[in-house]
Amino acid sequence: MKTNSLDGLSAFGSALTGAERLLRARPDDAEATIRRIARVMLGADYVQDIPDLHSTCQAVLDSPSSELSQWVVALKSIVNRHCSTLPAERVVILIVDDDPVMAQLLSLRLRSPTREILVATTAAQALELVERRLISLVLLDLGLPDRDGRDVLAEIRLKTASLAIPILILSATEDDHVKMECYALGADAYFEKPIKIELLLTVVSVKLQRIAEIGRKLRHDPLTGALNRLSFTELFTHYAALTARTKGDLSLAMLDLDHFKSVNDTYGHAKGDEVLCSTSFVLERSLRKSDSFGRWGGEEFVVLLPGSDVAGATRALQNALDALRLVEFTAAERKFNVSFSAGIAPVASGDTLAEAAAAADAKLYTAKAQGRNCIVS
Amino acid sequence: MSENAAKDQLPGGEVLVDFEWLRECTDNDTDAIKSLLDLYFDRTAKLLGELDVAIASGRAEEVRRLGHACSGTSGTCGMVKLAPLFKELERIGATGTVDGAAAIATAVRSEFSQAKSFADGTVLG
Numbered sequence A: 001m002k003t004n005s006l007d008g009l010s011a012f013g014s015a016l017t018g019a020e021r022l023l024r025a026r027p028d029d030a031e032a033t034i035r036r037i038a039r040v041m042l043g044a045d046y047v048q049d050i051p052d053l054h055s056t057c058q059a060v061l062d063s064p065s066s067e068l069s070q071w072v073v074a075l076k077s078i079v080n081r082h083c084s085t086l087p088a089e090r091v092v093i094l095i096v097d098d099d100p101v102m103a104q105l106l107s108l109r110l111r112s113p114t115r116e117i118l119v120a121t122t123a124a125q126a127l128e129l130v131e132r133r134l135i136s137l138v139l140l141d142l143g144l145p146d147r148d149g150r151d152v153l154a155e156i157r158l159k160t161a162s163l164a165i166p167i168l169i170l171s172a173t174e175d176d177h178v179k180m181e182c183y184a185l186g187a188d189a190y191f192e193k194p195i196k197i198e199l200l201l202t203v204v205s206v207k208l209q210r211i212a213e214i215g216r217k218l219r220h221d222p223l224t225g226a227l228n229r230l231s232f233t234e235l236f237t238h239y240a241a242l243t244a245r246t247k248g249d250l251s252l253a254m255l256d257l258d259h260f261k262s263v264n265d266t267y268g269h270a271k272g273d274e275v276l277c278s279t280s281f282v283l284e285r286s287l288r289k290s291d292s293f294g295r296w297g298g299e300e301f302v303v304l305l306p307g308s309d310v311a312g313a314t315r316a317l318q319n320a321l322d323a324l325r326l327v328e329f330t331a332a333e334r335k336f337n338v339s340f341s342a343g344i345a346p347v348a349s350g351d352t353l354a355e356a357a358a359a360a361d362a363k364l365y366t367a368k369a370q371g372r373n374c375i376v377s
Numbered sequence B: 001m002s003e004n005a006a007k008d009q010l011p012g013g014e015v016l017v018d019f020e021w022l023r024e025c026t027d028n029d030t031d032a033i034k035s036l037l038d039l040y041f042d043r044t045a046k047l048l049g050e051l052d053v054a055i056a057s058g059r060a061e062e063v064r065r066l067g068h069a070c071s072g073t074s075g076t077c078g079m080v081k082l083a084p085l086f087k088e089l090e091r092i093g094a095t096g097t098v099d100g101a102a103a104i105a106t107a108v109r110s111e112f113s114q115a116k117s118f119a120d121g122t123v124l125g
Helices: A005-025 A027-043 A045-049 A051-062 A065-083 A100-110 A123-132 A149-158 A176-185 A197-219 A229-246 A260-267 A269-286 A310-326 A353-369 B003-007 B019-025 B030-056 B060-076 B082-094 B101-121
Strands: A091-096 A115-120 A137-141 A167-171 A189-192 A250-257 A292-297 A300-306 A329-331 A334-336 A340-346
Touching: A005 A027, A005 A065, A005 A197, A027 A045, A027 A051, A027 A065, A045 A051, A051 A065, A091 A100, A091 A123, A091 A197, A100 A115, A100 A197, A100 B030, A100 B060, A115 A123, A123 A137, A123 A149, A123 A229, A137 A149, A137 A197, A149 A167, A149 A176, A167 A176, A167 A197, A176 A189, A189 A197, A197 A229, A197 B019, A229 A250, A229 A292, A229 A300, A229 A353, A250 A260, A250 A269, A250 A310, A250 A353, A260 A269, A260 A329, A269 A292, A269 A300, A269 A310, A269 A329, A300 A310, A310 A340, A340 A353, B019 B030, B030 B060, B030 B101, B060 B082, B082 B101
Parallel strands: A091 A115, A091 A137, A137 A167, A167 A189
Antiparallel strands: A250 A300, A250 A340, A292 A300, A329 A334
16 A cells, blocks of 8 residues: 555545535536546555455446445545555645634644644744755745745745645735736636635645655665655755754764675676665665665665664664674575664754764765774774 | 525526535535535635725735635635635735725625625525
């Protein structure tokens, strides 16, 4: 099951609700819509993994018009049930609106176990939250008490780390010039108040699904699944700023697989790729959920450990090294094991990634000089 | 006409609060409707006080801002008669004067009172 299927399914559920309401007033339109949704759902790869959903979609397609409404009810029920049980990545939605009625309504309808809802009532609060939290989507009112919402939109888009966040404008302003300006500034959609809530919910789900899909492709190294350097840099920037503010600990580790060149030379590049993938898998399993790692290049990995001093980071890396040593590889009827050397450095307030990486790299050099297969801090 | 639709109207067929809209917005959650309307009437009553002061002191920009704020939230809460009145106040304020705003504000107070009584008699009662 793909982890981004929940929002896709949720969007289908919202669209079905809208179509169901239309069944009495405009039955032909509604019927065409419902069958179209069922057909598209049948083509979604994650639906293949859910037998009752698959069979009910098929029943919707096969049913005569007179039985369609009962099949839609059944399909909606199955969709809702799976929406509450599917695994999904946690997302953070920021509502920026000084109207408590609107904020309450949106919070009520957007909430789900996989969504954290934040509310900012001023531009200053909104920008502070965007800086401090990893926001997945923003709902932005234009009429804020301290600044025009368009200023907030422009400022969010100027930050590299938030370039891709979907921003949906909610405003009572009908002026096309305002709408055009918002789109030019980087808005993804514009909803006039009073908001048609089901439409908004569908757009939110679709945007979250798309951003998750695109994000996964853009942010990860295609071979190992580790973060690529660009996304690791964004993550480092975020945690370095947060740690500087909270005066907490942050450590950075550089890892290099020992004798990797000889693995490639002896067993071939396909086996070398397998070793890289296994290392990534071991890091994923061994590190804490709050730690992150990326592929720095070649056989080098970089690990960021928020909330860990050097001693804590050393323990975490030692766990990973112990686990990797146990992995047995087989090639040409020979078995072999691999290890890594690592250098760890604390991230000081104001350090750039290049500075922190250079400090950790110096320690890594020492680890290599000390005979490899060890961690130096 | 559905049972709900009949209850949502005054005897003459007049609609003050679009409960059908509110039911759609809240996915038919009566507690959520109550909570939203409570919040709406409390907040709007406060803003009406600010509106009176702004009109009396001739502060057109403040009248525009309050009209805009109340128009949006009134629409969200299905206040079909109040939303256009607040929109008119926003328009007047945007012209840079408060001419005619006092009369609209009087009409707002009357509609606000009727809408609250109607809501009190239905979901809030």
